[in-house]
Amino acid sequence: MANLRIEHLNKRYGATTVLNDVNLSIGDGEFVVLVGPSGCGKSTLLRMIAGLDGASGGDIHIADKLVNTLAPAERGIAMVFQSYALYPHMNVRKNMTFGLKFTGVPPTERERRVAKAARMLRLEELLERYPRDLSGGQRQRVAIGRAIVREPAVFLFDEPLSNLDAALRVSTRVEIANLHRLLKSTIVYVTHDQVEAMTLADRIVVMNKGCIEQVGKPLDLYYEPANLFVAGFIGSPAMNFFEAEVGGIEGGRARVAGTAFRNFDMPAASLKVGDALTVGVRPEHLVRGGAGPFLAEGIVELVERLGEASFAYLRRVDGRIFVAEVRGRQTPAPGETVTLVAASPDVHVFDALGLRVAT
């Protein structure tokens, strides 16, 4: 168990910057998920924490110890890889003890740890089998077991579920969450899947183009995205955005004016007349016949029925498409004009730089 501190971390390959001044502090026992689109630098960051890739600048501290120059095995980390990376020529038991042999763990202790991990992960029956005889889910558990026996200060997971099928992904996700509850260890987990991020994380780190966009609890990210990128990335289907500008300021209230929705007022704060704005509303917050400042009209183009909800794709006045979630059996028909309203806490306004403005 340990904390992890990353300060001014940079990574460049020639002229390309992969990570740009990343700062992150992870507490003891915290489950942190790094999430972002592919190429955002999240896997590189994880590999740099592991010591598999070197940094171009900046410091990494694990358990308050500077580990910049330490080899992966000396950092007190264990890593679970996307492809499981089990040694194909060793059985499950050897896969788990192999690393311990080289770090000077005595044989009896090795056996004790393997037995403990095998019990925890239900691997007892599989210890003498070879990776080729295991299913994807079993291999994944062995890979996790191999990490556990190292008794690391920090666990690193690199997209561990992306090679599993959908059903197994859900059950393994639950297992990882249970494991974290049991081991109370610090975990850094990389994924591009926001459902994994939302369900597993104590805190989510949203990354984009080598920078951290926002760090926060899953629901904070959902309800109070710090900027346009996070607003668009978290949530499915993605948040609807409407272009707007400050139409006028009167008595400390700014008028948000746009073509595709009814104008509404919000606290002016530092806004000036003519400032460009973006209004964001999630599909699930748009309701028919509700009350709230935000009101938009659209002609239904298509309805996707998922069962517990349906998604209506609507054409706005300016010709673009936005999405609204419709609950219940009564779904609007294509061609119908629908008026949708969103309540005040669910209407997000972003300034010209894409940063959130308090509404």
Next chain:
Amino acid sequence: MPEPLSNITVQMPRAKLAGLLLFFLGPAVAIYSLFSIYPLVATMALSTYTSDPSGARSFVGLANFETLLGDALWSKPFWNALGNNLIFFAVHMCVQNPIGIALAGLLSLPGVRLKGFYRTVMFLPTMLSVVIVGFSWNLILSPLWGVAAGALKAVGLGSLFAPWLGLESSALVTLSLMSVWQFVGIPMMLIYAALLNIPEELIDAARVDGLGQFRIFFHIKLPLVLPTISLVSVLTFVANFNAFDLIYSVKGALAGPNFTTDILGTFFYRTFFGNQLQLGNPTMGAAVATVMFFIILLGLCLYLFLVQRRIRRYAF
């Protein structure tokens, strides 16, 4: 009746199916039969004949083989050539293949610069003609005008120089090493390709497990490329027991000094075509060729049944 493999072939008229088979399999079967199977069978048949001075041939059964293995005049050079051939093979296995593996291991290390350059340079001799290689080394090692003596003297090792190619004790090993120098690129390339096949994440996992590059090579990479190493061994075996050109171009058909570099290839050549005072004897030559064929066949069978079955290929 066995399950038909495909409905298409079942529904096809017989004549059309036969035509299709002929079209796809015919060329390969014809070429293979003409250039591989027919010569082999013809050689074996020829080895059961003998010819009298007039040139007329008569069937003698296995008499040629009795002569070859029983008559001291034939059996002594035969066993000498076989023994030399085994030494030739042993040098390749002990020097060429380990060096090839080591070079491949070095090339596959992360962060090696000019990989392509080294790879090409080390593979270059393989593409040279054996005659050129033999001639060049002959010149290099010549005690009269070769550069080897001078080069050794320049680094203070002049006393080590000897006319290696001319000494009975060292000629065979010297020739073997020349062949190793030429062909080391082949094991290197094959094993290098196999090493590239090992996923990067597996190496990363070993690094996280605390292994250095040296241990990663011996504990992870080497066991995973064992199938390729055994393939290389078979290729080496077949090539070595069919070797002829290097000895012939450096030492001539007499494989001197005093037959110490005589291998099965050169022995066969003298028997079949004759050399200087020895008259060519096609029927005895065919017997030698048949024995060579069975030696290689035996080696391959041993390999297939004892080694190949125990080696597992890993899918990553």
